[in-house]
Amino acid sequence: MISVENVTKDYQAGKIEVHALRDVTLKVEQGDFLSIAGPSGSGKTTLLNLIGCLDVPTSGSIIIENEPVSEKSKKERALFRREKLGFIFQTFNLIPVLTAYENVSFALSLQKIAGKELDEMTMKILDEVGLGGMEHRFPRELSGGQQQRVAIARALVKKPAIVLADEPTANLDSHTGEGILALMEDLNTKHKATFIFSTHDKMVMDRARRLVLLHDGKISSDQRR
Ligand SMILES: Nc1ncnc2c1ncn2[C@@H]1O[C@H](COP(=O)(O)OP(=O)(O)OP(=O)(O)O)[C@@H](O)[C@H]1O
Numbered sequence: 001m002i003s004v005e006n007v008t009k010d011y012q013a014g015k016i017e018v019h020a021l022r023d024v025t026l027k028v029e030q031g032d033f034l035s036i037a038g039p040s041g042s043g044k045t046t047l048l049n050l051i052g053c054l055d056v057p058t059s060g061s062i063i064i065e066n067e068p069v070s071e072k073s074k075k076e077r078a079l080f081r082r083e084k085l086g087f088i089f090q091t092f093n094l095i096p097v098l099t100a101y102e103n104v105s106f107a108l109s110l111q112k113i114a115g116k117e118l119d120e121m122t123m124k125i126l127d128e129v130g131l132g133g134m135e136h137r138f139p140r141e142l143s144g145g146q147q148q149r150v151a152i153a154r155a156l157v158k159k160p161a162i163v164l165a166d167e168p169t170a171n172l173d174s175h176t177g178e179g180i181l182a183l184m185e186d187l188n189t190k191h192k193a194t195f196i197f198s199t200h201d202k203m204v205m206d207r208a209r210r211l212v213l214l215h216d217g218k219i220s221s222d223q224r225r
């Protein structure tokens, strides 16, 4: 359902060209629970951003549910993202002037969900990620780990077909990290949502059903267990 075909991504950093991804090919089936690991700078965020339609490859193509997303315009990609994808960023990207509740419910209102349904879905997911009672706090009034959980709640609340997560447990203690992972596993089995997440966390790698290793912009190993 997700097909990354011979994708390269080059960035221009001043006069230097950085080859962030080199000829990456990867097929992801619906319902996969896949972890991308590799050293810092190996291209994990770059690959997630491309699958997440936030950016387009320098060459090669990305096809999601039969749609060649890498050929879409910026506007078309934004619409596609809103409908199909949940994204958890390495740097949260919460809206600072909105409370935890508003950051999450905003994602639902974009999908025309309102009223009691919106309220119930928002409160349920905030509770599930362990933020019950903190819904009226602004991001600056929350710890890094708590902000991470708001970002996770925001990505999961609309029950997207595909969830992309860049280091979802990086700022969490191991207990909270396990809770988040259990929540992701639950959504994966109950809703058949596809999960792709990057991680440095051994616990997360161990619980993934498929582990892809990136080295210097290339896939060096791809194992199912
Ligand atoms: N916007 C950019 N402009 C220039 N170079 C970039 C840009 N974004 C990433 N890079 C470079 O591309 C390479 C891959 O970066 P990327 O962020 O994908 O790595 P990563 O595997 O996610 O690393 P980390 O584990 O530190 O998050 C790095 O060499 C990085 O410096």
Ligand SMILES: [Mg+2]
Pocket (backbone or CB within 6 Å): 044, 045, 046, 090, 166
């Ligand atoms: Mg990264």
